[in-house]
Amino acid sequence: xxxxxxxxxxxxxxxxxxxxxxxxxxxxxxxxxxxxxxxxxxxxxxxxxxxxxxxxxxxxxxxxxxxxxxxxxxxxxxxxxxxxxxxxxxxxxxxxxxxxxxxxxxxxxxxx
Amino acid sequence: xxxxxxxxxxxxxxxxxxxxxxxxxxxxxxxxxxxxxxxxxxxxxxxxxxxxxxxxxxxxxxxxxxxxxxxxxxxxxxxxxxxxxxxxxxxxxxxxxxxxxxxxxxxxxxxxx
Numbered sequence: 044x045x046x047x048x049x050x051x052x053x054x055x056x057x058x059x060x061x062x063x064x065x066x067x068x069x070x071x072x073x074x075x076x077x078x079x080x081x082x083x084x085x086x087x088x089x090x091x092x093x094x095x096x097x098x099x100x101x102x103x104x105x106x107x108x109x110x111x112x113x114x115x116x117x118x119x120x121x122x123x124x125x126x127x128x129x130x131x132x133x134x135x136x137x138x139x140x141x142x143x144x145x146x147x148x149x150x151x152x153x154x155x
Numbered sequence: 156x157x158x159x160x161x162x163x164x165x166x167x168x169x170x171x172x173x174x175x176x177x178x179x180x181x182x183x184x185x186x187x188x189x190x191x192x193x194x195x196x197x198x199x200x201x202x203x204x205x206x207x208x209x210x211x212x213x214x215x216x217x218x219x220x221x222x223x224x225x226x227x228x229x230x231x232x233x234x235x236x237x238x239x240x241x242x243x244x245x246x247x248x249x250x251x252x253x254x255x256x257x258x259x260x261x262x263x264x265x266x267x268x
Contacts, residue, residue, distance in 0.1 A: 073254060074254055076256075076257070078259075084244060084261070084262055084264075085259070085261055085262070086246060086248075086259040086262075087259070088256045088257055088258065088259070091254075091255070091256050129197075129198065131198075133254070134200075141186055141188065141203050141205075141210065141211070141250070141253035141254065142200055142203070142211050142213075143200060143257075144200075145197055145198040145199070146197070147197050148197060
C-alpha cells in the first residue's frame with residue numbers, strides 16, 4: 044500500500060515569497076493529486092498530474108515519476124493562499140485509481 | 156451545476172444514536188466517494204461507488220458504518236450506533252472516473268457526545 048509523505052508540515056511565509064511544498068510516495072502511480080483545504084474546511088482539487096508540469100495561475104505542480112516525488116510551487120504568494128495543501132496518490136499501483144491515500148497536509152500561512 | 160451537496164452541514168448527537176449523512180453528487184459523475192477527516196488521521200477513504208455499486212469498502216471502520224447508493228443522484232452514510240470516536244468531518248466527493256479529479260462537498264461536521 045502506498046505511503047504518502049509531505050514536507051514541511053507547517054510553513055510561514057511573507058507575502059510575495061516563492062513557496063515550495065514537497066510530496067513523496069512509495070509505490071509507482073498513474074497520477075498524483077494536489078488539493079487545497081481552505082480555513083473554513085472546504086476542499087478544492089488543484090491539480091491531477093501524471094508527468095511533467097502543470098500550471099494554473101500562480102500555482103505550478105511538478106512530478107518526477109522515477110523519483111516518486113512531486114512539488115507544488117506558489118509564485119508571488121499572497122495571504123489568500125493561506126490554506127492546507129494536501130497531496131494524494133492511489134493506494135496501489137494498478138487496480139482502481141479511486142482509492143486515494145492522503146498526505147497529512149502542509150499548513151501554509153502567508154503574512155502580509 | 157450546484158456542485159456536490161451534503162446534508163446536514165452540522166450534526167450533534169448523543170452516543171448510541173443513529174446518524175445518517177446524505178450526499179448528492181454532481182450530475183453525470185459516476186464515481187462517488189465518502190471520506191472522513193480527523194486531526195489525528197487526516198483524510199481517509201471510507202468507501203467508494205462506481206455506477207451505484209460499492210467498489211472498495213475496506214476503509215469502513217467497522218460494522219457500525221454502512222453506506223448505500225440507491226440511485227445515481229443520492230448516497231447515504233449511516234452510523235449505528237454512534238460513538239464519540241466517530242466525531243469527525245465527513246466529506247463526499249464525486250468524479251467522472253476512478254482516477255479523475257474529485258469534486259468535494261462542503262462536508263458534514265459530526266459531534267457525538
